[in-house]
Each structure stands twice: as structure tokens, then as C-alpha cells.
Amino acid sequence: KQEVTQIPAALSVPEGENLVLNCSFTDSAIYNLQWFRQDPGKGLTSLLLIQSSQREQTSGRLNASLDKSSGRSTLYIAASQPGDSATYLCAVKTTDSWGKLQFGAGTQVVVTP
């Protein structure tokens, strides 16, 4: 059974610092890995999608890497801003189930001005 772990559970940084969020998964048989952002009480906003054959994806200040063999992904957010405060979720799409995304519990990020 696929298990997804996100460390740390919570993170607080001053504005301008770079953020590093970690995601690990136990089964390397995946189609892809997707990073989401969730604001309190709201839905999920997709940030980056990395296919199993890719090593990284970039969008603006965001960069996500994927090491499938070791079961790890890292989301980097450069020059953090207070507006980056949210919970960040990683989700893995495994190859053995009908459309099931396995989610981590998330990392709650607070960026202080």
C-alpha cells in the first residue's frame, strides 16, 4: 500500500527566505506526482505536475524535483512572500488503482512579514 509522508508538518519563515518542502512515498510504481496548495477552508489549487519520467518541473518561483527510485520529491519556493502562507499537499498517482491519488498530510507554511 502506498504511503505518502510530508515533512515538516509545519514551517514558519520570515519573508524572503527560500522554502523547502519534502514529500516521500513508499511505492515507486507511480504515474506522476502533483503538488497542490490549499488555503484555509478552501479547495486545492494545482501548482506543479511531475510525470514519473521527469526529474523536475518549474513554474515561476516554484521548482519541484522527483527522485522516483528513492521515493522522494521536494518543492522549492524561492524568495517567499506572505501570500505563500498556506498548506502544501503532495499527491501520488500510483499505477495500481482507479484514479486514486494518495495524499500526504500536508505542510502548513506561514511566511511572516
Added chain:
Amino acid sequence: ETGVTQTPRHLVMGMTNKKSLKCEQHLGHNAMYWYKQSAKKPLELMFVYSLEERVENNSVPSRFSPECPNSSHLFLHLHTLQPEDSALYLCASSQGVTGVYGYTFGSGTRLTVV
């Protein structure tokens, strides 16, 4: 309207009520999903529909009844719920169940059972 739209945004219902959650996607996707997000727990998959056919019921109690009349609409019918069913219910869609192009989520319905 673009993306995935869920209504209502908030719902308070008694344990004897019957209500429905609605989800509509404007992306031309052919797979739709219901997820449940309880406090302090990871998202849990409830149902998967592919081409309007239910392909997975993830051990969900029968008091939750999904309906997918076409590829753009998904409903979750609720009856005789319990207080522990209070949660954020999220709808998602994708092009194919492999999700090779990723998943798009709605804003959710915050359900409170009293």
C-alpha cells in the same frame, strides 16, 4: 464558469435531513471524483466515475450515494448522516483515470452535521 465548480459552498444539515452536493466541470474531462477531507487527516477518496460509470467505491457507507448523469456533472446525495461526517467534501476531475495530465479540484463544500 471555468474549472470545477461545487455548490453549495457551505451546508448545515440535521441527521434526519436529505441533501445533495453538486459538482460541475467545464474542462471536457471524462473522469470525476469525490474526496473527503476531515480535520487533521489526509484526503480520502470516496468515489470514482469514469465515462459516467462508477469504477470505485472506496468502502463508503450507504448514507452517501453518488450520481453521475453525464461527464460534466457529479452529485453526492446525503441522508441520515452522522456528526462524524462533518468535513470538507471536494470534487475533482481528470482526463482519464490515469491522471496523466493531473487532477483539477473544486473549492469544496463545507458540511456540518448537527
